[in-house]
Amino acid sequence: MRLRTTAVAGALLLLTGCGAADMTEQASPFANAQGARTVTLSVQSWVGAQANVAVAQYLLEHELGYRVDTVQVDEVPAWDALSQGRVDAILEDWGHPEQEQRYVEDKKTIASGGDLGVTGHIGWFVPTYFAEEHPDVTDWKNLDKYAGLLRTPESGGKGQLMDGSPSYVTNDEALVKNLDLDYKVVFAGSEAAQITQIKQFAKEKKPFLTYWYTPQWLFEKVPMTEVKLPPYKDGCDADPAKVDCAYPHTPLQKYLNADFAKRGGEAAAFLKKFTWTTEDQNQVSLMIAEQKMSPEEAAKEWVDSHESVWKAWLP
């Protein structure tokens, strides 16, 4: 019995004696041990986001002497990590109103980092070779005419509208229903699967209709044309079940952990100033995705040839 009492007392001591342990103060165990200044950036799964991070990482490491860790997680968990301080910055956000309200407005654990300089747009796309053959497919009103051509075994009798990763913002199921289209949304489940499928279709010059977004490096490889949906008006996508309009053009945003934004020194100042154009981003993305360069090599190549752009970001 004495053993057990000691154990209980020990456990209590352990729990109370050491005081509170705030999980938000913890760094990754793989972070550098030599007490270097470290910044942790979140990398989302698409290549454009990898390009932002690669260039920011290269400059932070080579120009400002920081050590950079990267963490790859989906978007919503990344917001969560950002609020906890596990991640210092997200460089490309496509709009998460619910999380903004919770963390930026209410809890004030996340601070806005300004525009990335790139404007994002989600839409429905058909391959350009198909659009050239049938120019009227680019209006949503004519889509039903082509449902037969776009049928696959997965879409059962209807045309297939391919969606990608579940982490992406999408209203497609509501759109198909509210616009009364003869289509079925088929979820590829991951961007890797979606890109692979698009490439296979393109190799055979088969028609397809897909959810896609710009800027995206794949456009250079498989040219695609957007299908016009009913125009976007402010608030037309307020109720997710009743959406019947196109996706908006979103100026992509950067977000910083609130503490980091205040005390992050040069790194925070640099990340706030970091802004570049769609062409710049695509150039780096293509090097990574098509030429299969490592993100670091791609960043180095871009940095070497665009000194005037990044000089302005340095604090």
Added chain:
Amino acid sequence: MATITAPAQKAAPPGILTNRAARKLLTLAVAAAILVPLAVSQWGGTTWPSALTVDVSGPLGTASDWIIDNRDSHPLFLYFFGHVSNAVVISVHAVYLALLAVGWAGVTAVGALVAWRVAGVRLALGTAVAFLVCGLLGMWVPTMQTLALMVVAVVASVVVGALLGLAAGLSDRMDRVLRPVLDTMQVLPAFAYLLPVVLVFGIGVPAAVLATVVYAAPPMARLTALGLRGADKEVLEAVESLGTTARQRLLTARVPLARKDLLLGLNQTIMMALSMAVIASVIGAGGLGDRVYQALASVDVGAALAAGIPIVLLAVVLDRVTGAAGERLGDAQASPATWAYALVAAVAVALAGRFAGLLEWPEAWEAEIAGPVNRAVDWMTAHLYSGVPVIGGTADWAGHFTTWVLDPLRDGLQWLPWWSVLLVVAALAWLIGTWRTALTAVLAMAAIGVLGVWNPSLDTLSQVLAAVAVTLVIGFAVGVAAARSDRFERWLRPVLDVFQTMPQFVYLIPVVALFGVGRAPAVAAAVVYALPAVVRITTQGLRQVDPAALESARSLGATSGQQLRQVQLPLARPALLLAVNQGVVLVLAVVIIGGLVGGGALGYQVVFGLAQGDLAAGLVAGAAIVCLGLMLDRVTQPTERRTTKGA
């Protein structure tokens, strides 16, 4: 993988079996005749009646909000989870720094020496080569990160598992409580663990380690309990007669007698921890899994493979070394002196490596495999995808498979009225087991309906059934071939090892490139994953058939085909049934990976829940997968009829 032996079973004479089966079916028919009209009059229709569902999304949403709001202020988090999390970070950090400090030459040497002492010269060489290949592929640092995470997770799993196993092994009541929990945990898909863990601990290594522990501890607990319970009664009695105390009996007799089971438990725990270490990359575990996952974003199979190979090598080496250690247990123990020599040698190599500057793997020694692999995959998909003369391309097969197998199966299942599905499940489970297993199966199926995911679950079920059927056809064919030809088996073994341990993320892209997006590639991924175990169990079962029976068949002039059909297959029936059961469980484990290639249904919902931080969507779908798993497990697992008293 360690070997799984089928419990020896005596097949009952067919006469009694059919009688008993008829009796069971008759009882069931009577019960159905009373209950079904009642149910139908109350809740008609084919899908699960909405009056009988419970919406759990409200409470789960509230719970998740509460955690997010209180995570940085509530004492539970500050004084408990915070310390747990700290402890994990500190230990992983310590192991990681130690591995880096020893350097690549030192780690390789220490690994080889340990393997040499516990498993012999050949495995020592294999270990050294494996570590060097990791470096050669340019994956040294990620390999060390994964190794550090693994060491901590495995140690924690073994401690937790052994304690639970000890409790279950010594107390019957604990055993009864723990068994269903462990059963459930075995079929719970790895992805489903991630969601709640991430919510509490946030992304990163602590969450990854804890999810791994939850996933990897059950086999250790199971096998510990099994080992303690299986101890020879006579030996125990002899020890007891010597007047030992309970603790002495445990330490000197029961635990040493259970050594083999304990080592098998360690082996299984390591394998499960390794597979989880990859999946946990989704929540920021870092290491090799992260490299695989990042390569996916740029659709780079070559880079994914370069990070996948070290995982395969680690798995094979750890499996072989712990397996060999288990086999050598009975042999004379190595004297402490040789251990001391080994230790000194290892330290010497590590120090030499340090002074020679062999800490970080030199970049010049890295080999590039991504390019050639990508070219090979491109060639394969370009030439096999479609338009192959006569047999058609893989995309055409996938299309036909979807249209002619998956669609009818899914529509058929969803067309059946809900009560008839329950009835079929009850009949199948009762025929193969007892009324208890039938009840569990029916309740599991009903729980799916109550959770409100009846239709997606039947969709998933149709994919699982199709995948199991394909797996069994191929698996039995290959298994029979391997059992008949030693050369084929020797050649097959490394192939099976690779497929069994390769992270599933790696073959996601090739599968889509070959079969397009949809349910067909999901089935293909499941088949690839479940096939090795089925082949292995089949081969082993056929090889264990009594040679005397075969000899006598041969002397009666049976052709080899007749021998196989009439002697080997019937005698190997328990092993074949086990293969079916394992096939079902493994196929179900890949359902979520199927969600990543367009399989839809439950798998997609779990991925969606994880990606959107939607606890309700993810957990409900995860729970439905568990219920499907329980149901399928009961329907395919023959249970001994409870022995009557006095027998």
